[in-house]
Amino acid sequence: MSLKSIAAKLFAGVIYKKTQKWATNPVETQQRVFEGLIRKAATTSFGNDHNFGSIKNHSDFVSRVPIRDYEALKPYVDQVIKGDENILWPGKPLYFAKTSGTTSGAKYIPLTKESMPYHIEAARDAILHYIHETGNADFADGKMIFLQGSPELEEKNGIKLGRLSGIVAHFVPAYLQRNRLPSLKTNCIEDWETKVDAIVEETIDQDMTVISGIPSWVQMYFEKLKARSGKTVGNLFPNFNLFIYGGVNYEPYRAMFEKLIGRKVDSIELFPASEGFFAYQDSQKDKGMLLLLNSGIFYEFVKADEFFSENPKRYTIGEVELGVNYALIISTNAGLWAYNIGDTVQFTSLKPYRVIVSGRIKHFISAFGEHVIGKEVEQALRDAMEDSDAVVTEFTVAPQINPSADLPYHEWLIEFEQEPNDLAAFSNAIDASMRKQNVYYDDLITGKVLRKLVVTPVPKGGFERYMKAVGKLGGQNKLPRLSNDRTIADQL
Structure with missing residues (x-):
């Protein structure tokens, strides 16, 4: 020593x-x-x-x-x-x-x-x-x-x-x-x-x-x-x-x-x-x-x-x-x-x-009164990954208020290093964890105001390209986990 x-x-x-x-x-x-x-x-x-x-x-x-x-x-x-x-x-x-x-x-x-x-x-x-x-x-x-x-x-x-x-x-x-x-x-x-x-x-x-x-x-x-x-x-x-x-x-x-x-x-x-x-x-x-x-x-x-x-x-x-x-x-x-x-x-x-x-x-989703916070989405993703072979690089979540069909939903934009073998099961696991953690979200799903969340895979390097495009690549810049609008989601 x-x-x-x-x-x-x-x-x-x-x-x-x-x-x-x-x-x-x-x-x-x-x-x-x-x-x-x-x-x-x-x-x-x-x-x-x-x-x-x-x-x-x-x-x-x-x-x-x-x-x-x-x-x-x-x-x-x-x-x-x-x-x-x-x-x-x-x-x-x-x-x-x-x-x-x-x-x-x-x-x-x-x-x-x-x-x-x-x-x-x-x-x-x-x-x-x-x-x-x-x-x-x-x-x-x-x-x-x-x-x-x-x-x-x-x-x-x-x-x-x-x-x-x-x-x-x-x-x-x-x-x-x-x-x-x-x-x-x-x-x-x-x-x-x-x-x-x-x-x-x-x-x-x-x-x-x-x-x-x-x-x-x-x-x-x-x-x-x-x-x-x-x-x-x-x-x-x-x-x-x-x-x-x-x-x-x-x-x-x-x-x-x-x-x-x-x-x-x-x-x-x-x-x-x-x-x-x-x-x-x-x-x-x-x-x-x-x-x-x-x-x-x-x-x-x-x-x-x-x-x-x-x-x-x-x-x-x-x-x-x-x-x-x-x-x-x-x-x-x-x-x-x-x-x-x-x-x-x-x-x-x-x-x-x-x-x-x-x-x-200021970073939450409450488009329908659900008030989802960062801790909840991070915990939900962690819960889903425990029972999956998925490896996540980056993610963010935004509401889809006006879908082309069916009920509104929360969209999870996820960049995978390794996609799950069963993306539907992975999405369901995230949704189940969210419903367990957030009673307001669960009520909205039960009451058919929202449908289950949707996972949208982002191509590899997508988040890095987005951060570079908005001038926030590197340093102390961080990607918001949650947005109450679709500014980030639509650009991705």
Whole structure:
């Protein structure tokens, strides 16, 4: 065992104990974070506009600060972009994380000197918790890769901006720099396909032990490795034993990954976003991710089925329940206040508080009142694959409201690496799982408002061509699992 591995194990024990201190005192921890945020931002423009000086408790905060999305917060952000100080948070941000917006075009999410360290520490601590639990630190001596955006940054009125993953690349600890791939030159390539080809060239003869990134784009990397070498990824990289991912659920990709790798590898799920690093998988025995309650973020939760009603109740950490679908609302030390990030979560554990990402508050199908969410379609596909030889590459689901014949239905557009021997049985299995999970969907089928879902196979490479056509190939871009209209479905 190397000195680096020994040091990693010792450090993992320290971080584990530190985590336990706040994880076992969740309500007190969040109250302390809440009070610190309000106190620090009391003299900012936002704090003055919302009378932070008179906020004594969460009820006061709810009455003064409404839930906002980016479009509603944009007037304040625009002032920050112009170079004004003390608008959302004291001083100026260190960076803007630039993301794709909807009605507002590009979004500029502030990153401050207080918030930035938590993005780095959370990713580090996720790995250290894995080491503490498994005792496996051998990968620390091999090469590691994160498929990410370009680290080249622009500047706007003295504030640097870029993709979050590109910004984070500047903060990789010195002790990992020697092990890190790809090179800076390759990381700066903007065209995703060219970039992945260059990464293959740089890594194909290396001792890769840790690979991380969004599953759909890592899959592209694996496919290119296999095509180039004629070997499975596991044979090419015999010491590769840890996959770290975030952004989308890994389960729909797991069978394909294991085929490409040739064996199973451990995985760690992360829940990062430009707005904050919210959670990471702290145990291989639990699929939920530990919600980071001590990271400069105060969390509120709104039941998803009440979210679009007037003045929905905003719950704090001590009030949440298992299995309920909540919209995640955050207030942060980067100056986001009662901010709707768009993700929905469900708690899998309350001691400690662990979550899974269940979908997007705007990504659902409710064309007939069924309110199908991402977690349900992913579970249904997983259930169908368990009793099938099918291997799925990618999929999305949309309603077909005006079919040429018969009743409306949900259309599942699926790209198969290996199609099921019996597509009808596969479709029926998905439908049965959906009916079991979602009583509204079941009622619509029973009441003959909808007919059973229809699976439409997408030609190989179809999703990749679609993402390229809409300018979202690679990087941190993700395909929506669900749409309430047929924009994506019709283009596919």
